Amino acid sequence: MKRLLSAIFSFICIFILVFSRYSTTSIAAPKTYVIVIDPGHGGVGDRNLGAQYNGFSEKELTLMVANAMKAELEKYDNVSVYLTRETDTIVGLDTRAAIAKNLGADFVFSIHFNASSEHLYYGSEIWTSAFGSYYQKGYDFGQIASNELASLGLYQKGVKTKIGNSGKDYYGIIRNCVARGIPCDIIEHCYLDHAYDVQHLSQKDFCTKLGVSDATAVAKYFKLKSSSTGVDYSTFSYKSVKKPTSTVYHDTTDPDTCQIKTLAYDSTSRNVLVEMTTKDKQSPIIYFSYSYDGGTTFSPLQMWDRTKETQSFNVKIPASVKTSNIVCRAYNSYELFKQSNEVTIETR
Numbered sequence: 001m002k003r004l005l006s007a008i009f010s011f012i013c014i015f016i017l018v019f020s021r022y023s024t025t026s027i028a029a030p031k032t033y034v035i036v037i038d039p040g041h042g043g044v045g046d047r048n049l050g051a052q053y054n055g056f057s058e059k060e061l062t063l064m065v066a067n068a069m070k071a072e073l074e075k076y077d078n079v080s081v082y083l084t085r086e087t088d089t090i091v092g093l094d095t096r097a098a099i100a101k102n103l104g105a106d107f108v109f110s111i112h113f114n115a116s117s118e119h120l121y122y123g124s125e126i127w128t129s130a131f132g133s134y135y136q137k138g139y140d141f142g143q144i145a146s147n148e149l150a151s152l153g154l155y156q157k158g159v160k161t162k163i164g165n166s167g168k169d170y171y172g173i174i175r176n177c178v179a180r181g182i183p184c185d186i187i188e189h190c191y192l193d194h195a196y197d198v199q200h201l202s203q204k205d206f207c208t209k210l211g212v213s214d215a216t217a218v219a220k221y222f223k224l225k226s227s228s229t230g231v232d233y234s235t236f237s238y239k240s241v242k243k244p245t246s247t248v249y250h251d252t253t254d255p256d257t258c259q260i261k262t263l264a265y266d267s268t269s270r271n272v273l274v275e276m277t278t279k280d281k282q283s284p285i286i287y288f289s290y291s292y293d294g295g296t297t298f299s300p301l302q303m304w305d306r307t308k309e310t311q312s313f314n315v316k317i318p319a320s321v322k323t324s325n326i327v328c329r330a331y332n333s334y335e336l337f338k339q340s341n342e343v344t345i346e347t348r
Contacts, residue, residue: 030078033222036100037083038110038173039066040186043090051115053192059088061207062111065189068211069111069218076224076231097176097184106222107141108184109214110173115193120301121287121335122194123155127186129169129178130161130250136243137183144238145187145217152209153200154190155303157286158333162250187214255280255338258330262343263312270317272345277310278330278338287331290315294325294342301331322348 041050041059050058066083073081082103084096091099100108114125126145128138142159150156162170169175177184189210190197200206218224225232256279264273272292278285287301292315305311317324324347328340 032078032080033106033224034104035073035079035081035218036103036105036108036182037066037069037081038096038100038108039063039083039085040110040112042085042088045090048090051113051192053115054198056113056192056198056201058113058115058192061113061192061201063088064207065211065214066111068208069109069214070211072212072215073218075229076219076226079222079224093172094176096173097180097182100177100182100184101180105177105182107137107218108173108177108182109218110184110186111214112186112188114188114191116191116335119193121157122191122196122301123157123286124149124190125157125188125333126159127171127174127188128159128161129174129184130163130248131169131178131244133243134178134183135161135248136241138185139241140238141183141185141217141221143241144220145185145214148213148217148220149189149210152206152213154197158284160250160283160333161248163247167247251280251283251332251334251336253282254336255285255330255332258328258338258340260326260328260340260343262326262345265345265347267347270319270347271314272317272324272326273312274315274326274328274343275310275312276328276330276340278304278340279309280330280332283332283334285330286333288313288328289331290326290328292317292321292324292326295327295339298329304330317345317347322346 039062041048041062070081070083073079084099085091126142128142129135139159146156146159164170169178171186174184174186190201220233220236223234223236225234258278260274260276262272263275276288284306285304286306288304289298289301291298315326324345326343326345329337331337
């Protein structure tokens, strides 16, 4: 009996040893993310060209940045990257979203450049959906992308939403992607009609830098790593915005306040030290400008330190001006401004 029990015990031990050596544990494969990059515009016709200023064509720049972004993203593991257009062709906004849906996109990034009718503005801005998890995902990515673009020297206007008359997202590519269950952000990299941004865009290979910047933001957002380069964002962390329970409407009102007072006047340099206080409860103040002639002419838009409600700056009065009426404007991130009170300086 003892021999039998000993034999059974030995058999069990051998079975366990063999099974432990040759059995495998099932481990889920890492998710492969499908990224769709949408180079804005394309083809002929006014809207298809995009912005056209200073020798730059938006439809050409968007494709250049998209290709650079795709090449950089493909260095990472577990990601498949596609473009909605690869040539200078017209692709409708609904078609672009349909392409992304057919590819099983996890996110669509629409590449654009900016211009304004006033030719006043400069900097990058990112547009996202105003609804639920689409806003949450879009805002989270937008914050990361904004930080990356800032590292290239571009001024940042923030992550924003815009609602159309229908009550849905204003921008067609966002609206059509959301209708298909896909988060989508528009990246407006910089302005083609303002010298501050053109100085950057005129640099050699700046479009490549923009594409790499966008790709890096995507890699950080999805916590990607690259076996080929050794870059690893798997532990990258960011503060996520809370998922909204209602529509995140865009700001349609001017800043709440804009008040100025003079602190000093130097008759030798003809500089007036002006203190301005401004605030907006709905969106940040991002620019300011000043006038020494009562608002007839204004300075170019200056960058506002959005961590402060009050700051001071110099206004230089031309020698030909004997009585200066100083007035200022504060602009929020939706380019709406509040004009200040007027202060008179006698320079005689």
